[in-house]
Amino acid sequence: MTTPELQNKAINTLRFLSADAVQKANSGHPGLPMGAAAMAFTIWTRHLRHSPRNPKWMGRDRFILSGGHGSALLYSLLHLSGYDLSLEQLQNFRQWGSLTPGHPEYGLTPGVEVTTGPLGQGFANGVGMAIAAAHLAAVFNKPGHELIDPFIYAIVTDGDLMEGGAAEAASLAGHLSLGKLIYLYDDNNISIDGSTDLAFTEDRAKRFEAYGWHIQRVDDGNDVDAIDSAIKAAKADPRPSLILCKTVIGFGSPNRQGTQKAHGEPLGDDELNAAKENLGWEKEPRFLIPEDVLAFYRQAVDRGRELEADWKMRREAYSRLFPDLGAEFNRRVLMNKLPADWEASLPTFPADAKGMATRAASGKVINAIAAKLPELIGGSADLAPSNNTKIEGVPAFQKESPAGRNFHFGVREHAMGSILNGMAVFGGVIPYGATFLVFADYMRAAIRLAALSHYPAIFIFTHDSVGLGEDGPTHQPVEHLTSLRLIPNLVVIRPADANETAQAWKVAISRRDGPTALAFTRQNVPTLDVGHASGLSRGAYVLKDFGDPEIILMASGSEVSLALEAAQKLAEEGKGVRVVSFPSWELFEKQDEAYRESVLPKNIQKRLAVEAGSSLGWERYASSVIGIERFGASAPAKVIFEKLGFTVENVVAKAKAL
């Protein structure tokens, strides 16, 4: 049982642990923790089902601090609730090697569900989690046996609500009626420039109503009972819920509360002391945690164990009643393990000079492996017929058909990226999402976060060069392959033909500790002999040697067959030429020195790279590059390739000039 006094102390503990951490680091954001402490308290002590000693317990609810700058609040909650995050870590806030970085990082800190900080991302990640949960519930739950039934709680901020990516996600969440979403809006009227009156005067409640959300208001964001009632009502409503809580940024700080001065800098010792005095808190010691407060929060540990035990019992009962589903649940959701024989379903394609577009091959691969991999789900940002992402014979994921596996993200690339991240981190599904490669720019922030956070999302990018033709330079990627390769921990693969496409999917599906970007052509490319394609997993491999090589032609994607043709011509003229198919820099860099030397021997320095994109970076492997250093043009693909030098003649000439 809690008393009003203990409750108040417990909330102030959150405020001042956070403010003390910021003060000690001399860096950080005290305003959100102090203003939103009561909201967090209400969620964490009255609603959140979690198990601090087993942060990954699958039956838990999820909590997202979308305003990741308030990280000290989250770390305080984690420490107090009994997660494996010591007080020392809080005291090392924002220091090298600590588990308490400036913004929460998934994978680093136990209990952090997603990486947040870049605004809007956490908001949209939650939508992805709710989608994954709804899907898994539809697949696995049975009446009376609800193994997957989480609420997704978030604290969202003015910044989140201003971000377009979050707006896209909110619209989709309303469309899908994701009733498990319960977002508390820290409505404090302050952003960094000052009052939200400066730039953000829209009627937020009405906007979210227009999206189809359930709206409630809490006039005093420190009123725990009011917040509690609103959360209860939100749980009962079938729509996603936004609870607008009027708060005071930096609550308690006598000279800064309610102003942007409270947002992003330490209060300073004097103001921190004044705030403590103001709220009846001991000034010293810093990082004070009253014993009764700690004991109160730490109840979460036992409560969590009980929740877990209960869930385990229910899961065992489920497995007895539904042994096949139980085994599948075990494999897919609990162990995140691929079926042993899934790779056997990967198709191969006979050699064929006419060939097919790699996007078409990708569509065939998806459909070939979909039956073996029920966890494979995904779709497109309203380009499904162009991206070839549809799984045939299964319904769309919709409000009425949450077991559906085909996703209609709408023309919402940014939200799609963030939603894929949320789906991937939830587990039990392998999500993919597609758009044209040029529109990777719209979702780049989400791709980066996937890489930083090791989310195993699969990003499909079709129409991967000027070879898309007539749509012109607004739709033709040029710099995009290289700009994706620049993102650390993102694996980018641009397969040369249908058989490499199957191998690219094999890599992407197998890669469970980070994101993969797949680049596919719009236009047909010849299908090469399948025997070679397994080399793709090593990033680059010798596709063919013509004689004793004195020249290496290396290429990726649609330019591989061009390089082959050119090599044939050069061979006819008596040159020794090696053709290297080079679908992935990142995979090649992971190979050992001996392998890399075997593909690109130091003694062959005449090396020409051919790729219909920026040449930057190919210098690492080649002595000369045929690339594109300009925007594309609107014309049939064949014409563009000719005009930009992607012809057999030009490759031959450039190779001879080496």
Added chain:
Amino acid sequence: MTTPELQNKAINTLRFLSADAVQKANSGHPGLPMGAAAMAFTIWTRHLRHSPRNPKWMGRDRFILSGGHGSALLYSLLHLSGYDLSLEQLQNFRQWGSLTPGHPEYGLTPGVEVTTGPLGQGFANGVGMAIAAAHLAAVFNKPGHELIDPFIYAIVTDGDLMEGGAAEAASLAGHLSLGKLIYLYDDNNISIDGSTDLAFTEDRAKRFEAYGWHIQRVDDGNDVDAIDSAIKAAKADPRPSLILCKTVIGFGSPNRQGTQKAHGEPLGDDELNAAKENLGWEKEPRFLIPEDVLAFYRQAVDRGRELEADWKMRREAYSRLFPDLGAEFNRRVLMNKLPADWEASLPTFPADAKGMATRAASGKVINAIAAKLPELIGGSADLAPSNNTKIEGVPAFQKESPAGRNFHFGVREHAMGSILNGMAVFGGVIPYGATFLVFADYMRAAIRLAALSHYPAIFIFTHDSVGLGEDGPTHQPVEHLTSLRLIPNLVVIRPADANETAQAWKVAISRRDGPTALAFTRQNVPTLDVGHASGLSRGAYVLKDFGDPEIILMASGSEVSLALEAAQKLAEEGKGVRVVSFPSWELFEKQDEAYRESVLPKNIQKRLAVEAGSSLGWERYASSVIGIERFGASAPAKVIFEKLGFTVENVVAKAKAL
């Protein structure tokens, strides 16, 4: 005078010119032109004030086809109205070298106001135009002398309304009450995946009401009089207007209208003929333009001349009454010319070992030149105090103070980018917008379009490396400098100190044919001797030679002073070292061979580049690079730099190892 028959013919001419162009190209989008023809007709023949023989006439209204995939409609309108766009060009739709590319490109085709195609961009560009217009009107217009008074018309689509960037722009437009915006929504219930019921069921009207827009509905998007009335009401309303027009995609095509099949592929000859029969149109010849229809549309030429003549008269009267303002209007708005002596206002900074952050220097530069350059206006995506973008002593741009020069874009990076583009292309202003460099990812699509379209927008990116410290990897750019350098026609400048910062601003302000990205530090850097800084305009220059150089150390931004220190150490050990400050690859590449050789002589091959970002690409200039190939970390800047090898010791060691 027009009759209902002629009107109908005129609308069908738009439909079939467009469909014929798509058919001949065997590529393109007939659905939008056929469905939205009546909307376009109403705007263009009943409202749009323009002068086809002088597309750049400053007194004109603006028209944006935000759904740029319907380009054939725009080209048809331009040809029919008498712009310098021949029927031959329409017949060469989507062919190499034509003026009729797949999506409208600004600068290529007379009368195309902005490049569109990537969805949401045109929508947000219009908001930027309305902002520029409101500002210039506040600065120049006098009662009875409204020189700047344009309406900004747009046709926007489902895709535009789903995009988050457009949502951000719409919220800001409502906040600012940009009453000159009149957007007609082509509400056809279809997107590429199929019915909008699949993903887009929000209440659009209500959402825009929540933003503060004026909402009207037209139940039949072919009803010219109803559209006309709605536009009249929109003009009279002080809020931005959205007119939801119910249309039928591919209207007239008996087997495809109202379905996604009409959207993005040629109808085929049979269906095209069937559509013509259906609407009572001659099947042959293709590209039929009835004489009376042409004569009707071509009235725009004389009407435009009259409008122009009237405006010229009014402008001359204005100049007589307000000679100073008139001269300024002439310089700034009509000629887009910088004041002759503006460069004299650029500050210099004394050498100072403690120095200052280049973001702080940038703030000082902005304020030093602002008085001389009244056209310099801008702001930040809610990071003004961190981006140092505020012009002191002038108000914010708000509904009540449109003459204000400080912009609060809100946490809306993507919209900010697109709005800057719209402001820049409107003319009479030099707009800048700022955020942290890592959040360039949020606005990358807009930056790319600026580069493609040669919009002279200035993008300010502060906190330009891991040197921002404690905020951690979510906020620390690593790959961003290089990924921006990859965008063709974007000039990226990362100045080394306060004096280079002033020179960087000089380049950015002077560059009127394309965008510039400026990267500034959060942390202090020493201010070097001002004498060198003018070398910045050449992209790279010899900052200092220690003895007879055998080694070159090159660096940008905050790493230049590090390189200098290391060179000093090496010199003390008897090495000859050259330090090259290398703030901009693009500017350096524009220099002639002789200059480049003078800075980086071929006979000095021991070259080490130092930059706190991806090393990719520095291989072009250096034989070795100290860069960053991982995500950053949360810690004080000094610690991060040490851990990642940005120390004098490491630079010295790496230089010696060359």
